Amino acid sequence: MNMQTLHVDLAQRRYPIHVGSGLLTNKELWLPYLRGKQVLVISDENVAPHYLPPIDEALQSDGRQVGQLVLPPGEQEKTMLRFSEALHALAMLRANRDACVVALGGGVVGDLAGFAAACWMRGIDFVQMPTTLLAMVDSSVGGKTAVDLPEGKNLVGAFHQPRAVIADITTLSTLPQRELSAGLAEVVKYGAIFDEGFFAWLEDHTTDLLARRDEVIIEAILRSCQHKANVVARDETEQGDRALLNFGHTFGHALETATEYGSLLHGEAVSIGMLLAARLSAQLGRSTVHDSDRLGALLRRLQLPVELPGGHTPAYLLELMRLDKKSLSGALRLILWRGIGHAEIVRDIPESNVLAVLRA
Ligand code: ADP
Ligand code: ZN
Numbered sequence: 032m033n034m035q036t037l038h039v040d041l042a043q044r045r046y047p048i049h050v051g052s053g054l055l056t057n058k059e060l061w062l063p064y065l066r067g068k069q070v071l072v073i074s075d076e077n078v079a080p081h082y083l084p085p086i087d088e089a090l091q092s093d094g095r096q097v098g099q100l101v102l103p104p105g106e107q108e109k110t111m112l113r114f115s116e117a118l119h120a121l122a123m124l125r126a127n128r129d130a131c132v133v134a135l136g137g138g139v140v141g142d143l144a145g146f147a148a149a150c151w152m153r154g155i156d157f158v159q160m161p162t163t164l165l166a167m168v169d170s171s172v173g174g175k176t177a178v179d180l181p182e183g184k185n186l187v188g189a190f191h192q193p194r195a196v197i198a199d200i201t202t203l204s205t206l207p208q209r210e211l212s213a214g215l216a217e218v219v220k221y222g223a224i225f226d227e228g229f230f231a232w233l234e235d236h237t238t239d240l241l242a243r244r245d246e247v248i249i250e251a252i253l254r255s256c257q258h259k260a261n262v263v264a265r266d267e268t269e270q271g272d273r274a275l276l277n278f279g280h281t282f283g284h285a286l287e288t289a290t291e292y293g294s295l296l297h298g299e300a301v302s303i304g305m306l307l308a309a310r311l312s313a314q315l316g317r318s319t320v321h322d323s324d325r326l327g328a329l330l331r332r333l334q335l336p337v338e339l340p341g342g343h344t345p346a347y348l349l350e351l352m353r354l355d356k357k358s359l360s361g362a363l364r365l366i367l368w369r370g371i372g373h374a375e376i377v378r379d380i381p382e383s384n385v386l387a388v389l390r391a
Contacts, residue, residue: 032057033245035253039172039192039260041267047195048172048260050252052245054199055082055160058089064158064195065090067129071098071120073144074135075108078162081205082135086160098124102140106179106292109139111187114178117147131156131194137163137210138170138297142188145176149191159193162202164214164248165298168221168255171196173263173273183354184284190268198256200248208241212334213298215240216305218251219329221258223305224278227372229254230329237332275374278366279305285351289343295336302335311388312367315380322370345389349382 034051054060070090074083079101090097100120102108121130134144134157141159148157159171177188203211218240222230232254233240239247259276266273283304286295295303309323327337353363363380 032060033249034060035249037253037257037260040264041192044192046193048198048256049196050167050198050200050249050256052199052201052249054197055202056085058086058093061158061160061195061197062089062093064156065095065131065133066156067127067131068094069096069098069121069124069126069130070133071100071117071124071126071130071147072133072135073100073102073117073140073147075102075104075137075140077104078136078140078202082160082162082202086133086135096124102143104139106139106184109143109177109179111178111180113143114147114150117143118151121147121151126151126155128152128155131158133158133160134171134193135160135162136166137161138166141166141171142175142177142185145174145191145193146178146188149176149189154191156194157191159196161196161198163206164203164211164252165217166214167196167198167200167252168214169217169259171198172256172259174267184287192267196256198252200243200245200252203243203248208334209296211241211243213296213302215251215333216298216302216330216335218255219326219333220276220278220301220305221255223309223326223368223371224275224366224374225258225262225372226254229258230325230371234325234329237329241334272376274376275366278368278374279303279308281352281355281365282307282348284355285348286340286343288351289348290340294340299336302330303337303339306330306337307339307388308365308367310391311365311380311384312369314384314388315367315377317377318368318370322368325371339389345386348389349385352385 132148161171174192177185283300312318
């Protein structure tokens with residue numbers, strides 16, 4: 032086992048993020064985070080066959096009562112219906128207040144499992160075992176949990192921080208390349224908004240990242256999680272600068288909605304969205320075209336899309352951006368930048384400028 036650890040420091044408590052290889056098969060590492068007797072493991076059909084058996088075995092041999100809920104894969108399963116199935120699974124286990132939910136999977140599993148843990152008996156422990164790069168660097172850290180409604184993504188949810196995050200990069204060996212690149216988009220985001228040095232490091236390591244060289248992937252995850260942990264510690268419930276993490280996301284969510292979540296992965300939509308935000312910043316005279324070109328080049332080298340998919344009018348995309356839950360009372364509020372490493376919240380952006388970048 033090869034492991035490094037950092038912590039998320041909250042007002043009430045702190046929790047560890049362990050990053051390394053061979054972590055899930057090392058039960059001494061994660062069993063202590065599960066306090067009670069009952070454990071519900073939630074996973075999906077792509078992940079469970081590879082990674083659930085050793086976890087189940089470790090739990091059984093430790094004398095735990097184990098429930099399993101294995102969902103079909105995909106965002107369309109992040110529903111109220113699946114959420115209530117998770118609660119019923121906890122009821123079947125007769126889960127007590129010291130029971131624990133384990134989320135073994137990507138962001139979909141993590142969001143749903145976390146929300147079930149947040150609601151069962153007004154909140155029980157949960158442990159994140161993320162298996163996608165995106166979940167390792169983003170959704171498993173920070174305590175946002177939710178399910179979707181037909182009316183929109185993540186509309187029902189809660190802030191509920193995990194007991195621990197166990198990011199075992201061994202699980203990335205089975206992750207499709209396209210999903211890996213989508214996760215890299217969120218990694219690039221941390222460089223773009225907070226850290227020019229990290230951005231330059233990513234520019235120097237694109238080949239190793241795509242080839243999943245262990246040390247390089249571990250470093251990318253650690254540096255990303257450190258930024259996320261810092262911002263979550265400053266602003267746990269997004270009253271202030273946690274919003275910077277939404278760089279590229281208002282554009283991205285509009286694209287995801289416009290394409291009906293069919294053709295673009297979240298990270299891919301964020302890739303296009305970040306470049307649009309950078310171009311808008313340049314157009315407003317807040318940053319240079321050189322920096323947006325650098326961002327576009329890095330994303331392209333990481334095999335991410337950077338162009339708007341055709342078939343959607345700028346006016347329609349703008350309409351969807353206005354509906355984004357981050358824009359307050361209709362006025363457009365976006366995360367823009369002053370250049371690589373320096374994101375900022377900008378209010379009252381003229382719609383004509385937004386339309387212009389959507390047209391270009
Ligand atoms: P994300 O983590 O990107 O938010 P998902 O939870 O939807 O999203 O996971 C993306 C896809 O990758 C899903 O189809 C999921 O089943 C699959 N997946 C997750 N982890 C792995 C893994 N380690 N190996 C293979 N497939 C995986
Ligand atoms: Zn995101």
